[in-house]
Amino acid sequence: MSDVVLETPSPRDIMYMSRGDEVDAFRPLFTGDIYAKRNAGDDFEQIVIVLQHPCALRVRGVELVREILAARISVSGKPRSDWADESIRVMPVPDLFQDGAHYAADFVDVVLIPSSELVSKWERVAILSELGVNLLTQRWVHHNSRVVIKTVTYNEQTAGPFHEADLEAEWCMMLDGQEPQGESAEFDFHEWIRRPWSPGVPMSRQSMLDDPQKRASVRRAMNDEVRARRSVETSRDSFKDS
Amino acid sequence: MRVDTSLQQTGGSTGGYVGLAPIEQTRSTLSDQLGSIRTRVRHLDGDTRALHEKTYTDDLDQRCRELSKANVTELLTKLNDLGFAWRDIARMVGVSVPALQKWRRGEKITGENRLKLAKVLAIVEKVENDMMVVDPASWFEIPIKPGVNVTPVDLVSANKSILVFDLASDHDTPDGVLDRFDVTWREKFVDTAFETFVADDGIRSIRPRG
Numbered sequence: 250m251s252d253v254v255l256e257t258p259s260p261r262d263i264m265y266m267s268r269g270d271e272v273d274a275f276r277p278l279f280t281g282d283i284y285a286k287r288n289a290g291d292d293f294e295q296i297v298i299v300l301q302h303p304c305a306l307r308v309r310g311v312e313l314v315r316e317i318l319a320a321r322i323s324v325s326g327k328p329r330s331d332w333a334d335e336s337i338r339v340m341p342v343p344d345l346f347q348d349g350a351h352y353a354a355d356f357v358d359v360v361l362i363p364s365s366e367l368v369s370k371w372e373r374v375a376i377l378s379e380l381g382v383n384l385l386t387q388r389w390v391h392h393n394s395r396v397v398i399k400t401v402t403y404n405e406q407t408a409g410p411f412h413e414a415d416l417e418a419e420w421c422m423m424l425d426g427q428e429p430q431g432e433s434a435e436f437d438f439h440e441w442i443r444r445p446w447s448p449g450v451p452m453s454r455q456s457m458l459d460d461p462q463k464r465a466s467v468r469r470a471m472n473d474e475v476r477a478r479r480s481v482e483t484s485r486d487s488f489k490d491s
Numbered sequence: 492m493r494v495d496t497s498l499q500q501t502g503g504s505t506g507g508y509v510g511l512a513p514i515e516q517t518r519s520t521l522s523d524q525l526g527s528i529r530t531r532v533r534h535l536d537g538d539t540r541a542l543h544e545k546t547y548t549d550d551l552d553q554r555c556r557e558l559s560k561a562n563v564t565e566l567l568t569k570l571n572d573l574g575f576a577w578r579d580i581a582r583m584v585g586v587s588v589p590a591l592q593k594w595r596r597g598e599k600i601t602g603e604n605r606l607k608l609a610k611v612l613a614i615v616e617k618v619e620n621d622m623m624v625v626d627p628a629s630w631f632e633i634p635i636k637p638g639v640n641v642t643p644v645d646l647v648s649a650n651k652s653i654l655v656f657d658l659a660s661d662h663d664t665p666d667g668v669l670d671r672f673d674v675t676w677r678e679k680f681v682d683t684a685f686e687t688f689v690a691d692d693g694i695r696s697i698r699p700r701g
Contacts, residue, residue: 253684266578271589304694379578398685398697401640405687406695415578459695461642465574465628472572 253397255388257332261343264381268347272373275425276418277435278313279303279411281377281385283322283345284367296322296374297362298340298354300389303382303410311432311439313364321360325353332384340388345375354385356392379404379411409459413442416458416471423475424482441474442467547656554613555606563600566608567591573615574628583611583647614652618643622659636665640680646672 258264267273280303288294297319299306307313320340328341328351335341342352362371377385383400386407391397420441421434442455454470457463512520558566570580581591584607594600600608619627631643635658646654646668654671657663669676683700690696 252678267587267589271587273589273592399682401680402682402685402687402697404640406697409695412576415576419577456693459689461632461634462629464576464632465626468576468628469572469574 253399254333255335255337255391255397256384256400257330258380258384261328264343264378264384266376266378266381268345268375272376273418273422274373275421276376277414278306278317278364278368278373279376279382279414280306280407281382282373283342283375283377284319284371285374286371293374296345296352297360297371298322298342298385300359300385302386303407303414310443311436313368315364316361317364317367319360319362319367320354320356321358322352322354325351327351328353337388337392340385342375356389379407382407382411408461409455412458412464413455416442416468420471420475424478441471543662544653547653551610551613551617551652554617555610558612558616559606559609561609563594563605563608564597566612567595570612570615574626575615575631579632579644580611583614583644584608585648610652611647614647614655618655618659622656624659630659635668638681639665639669639676641669641672641676 278299280299280301282299283296284299285293285296300318300320301314305314306317322342322345325339325341328343329335332341338356339353340356342354344350345352380400383403386403387398387400417435417438420438424434424437442458443453445451446454446457454467457467567580571577577591578588581588584591584604586604586607590604594604594608615627615631618624618630624630631647633642635641635643635646643655643658646652646658649672651672654663654668658665658668663671669680673679685697686700687695687697
């Protein structure tokens with residue numbers, strides 16, 4: 250176990266799924282999301298990164314917990330080439346705004362932010378990739394426990410929730426159109442993903458996402474479901490027009 | 492590749508067994524000959540592998556040229572309908588997820604990226620049709636070897652589609668493919684200290700091994 254070290258993304262950009270205006274508004278709040286709050290002068294006065302594990306972010310499936318645990322992010326020097334040499338108290342956040350400036354999340358400067366405020370009054374400025382989330386979890390767990398677990402193991406553990414977030418974003422985008430239209434599509438998705446796969450297979454679609462052998466089947470089923478729902482919507486719209 | 496039977500006629504005549512060499516000498520000669528055969532087989536394997544890889548590449552290029560004539564949305568839809576995650580498609584093409592989403596909305600794609608996208612679909616179709624892999628989207632997502640966090644998606648993302656074909660057609664073992672992918676795979680992609688398991692509440696969790 251002694252040779253397991255805190256890992257480094259290479260190239261470092263692979264820790265991000267999206268930044269700035271490429272952030273997908275339909276994607277549900279997830280571990281590693283970076284939010285910023287603007288002041289009256291329209292500058293970012295606070296930047297935070299969500300620390301809670303995906304499984305600890307929601308209750309009853311779709312409802313966010315009342316408060317979200319996050320770490321404050323501030324400007325930092327260029328990250329070391331080997332992140333094992335970085336302070337164990339921080340998570341490097343390099344080139345966050347793609348302007349060459351580097352940041353770091355400070356694990357000893359954590360805050361609880363009401364979830365309703367975070368999603369409505371803060372701006373999501375970056376979403377971490379699966380590797381990014383695993384790197385954050387690796388450093389956060391190490392900071393709190395001095396245990397280093399390889400990101401490949403975190404990857405196995407978080408893959409199901411990560412794929413679910415992908416599917417939810419896709420579902421909402423396909424059924425809501427250009428902009429999120431409130432929570433109805435989100436609720437519909439959660440109702441659908443929690444249903445048993447079929448009458449003879451009690452395992453839910455959500456549990457099937459844990460298994461790499463079964464994920465593709467869930468995606469195909471969701472594609473069919475979305476197409477069926479869109480077709481009903483189209484027929485309803487043409488009926489209204491006539 | 493037959494062992495030289497003239498071996499039996501070498502050596503002098505002793506007793507009633509005319510033409511047979513002393514057993515020590517026979518064993519030594521046989522060992523030399525088998526060693527020589529193994530060397531020839533190894534060279535032949537190297538030559539045929541190189542030729543085989545060239546035919547893979549030529550075939551892939553041909554399929555890629557054909558597929559690149561199709562509409563980009565059509566190529567993306569085919570992959571998505573097979574059950575591939577957009578994230579995995581983006582990784583295999585070598586672009587970001589937002590870039591892929593832009594193409595889905597009809598935004599312009601460069602010629603180079605169009606060819607890369609066509610190549611991904613060509614690889615998938617070859618594995619499905621020529622190597623008889625049922626449900627290719629699942630196959631590409633499953634680790635090559637249990638407990639090793641490397642999938643065929645990783646091989647394509649690393650531009651090593653030859654390894655995908657060798658694996659799908661059983662021309663190489665999972666260990667052989669992993670060695671050719673990254674000789675340090677045992678250190679990088681295997682966790683000997685921790686493992687995941689499904690806990691009593693049905694949630695996948697992590698615990699120390701053993």
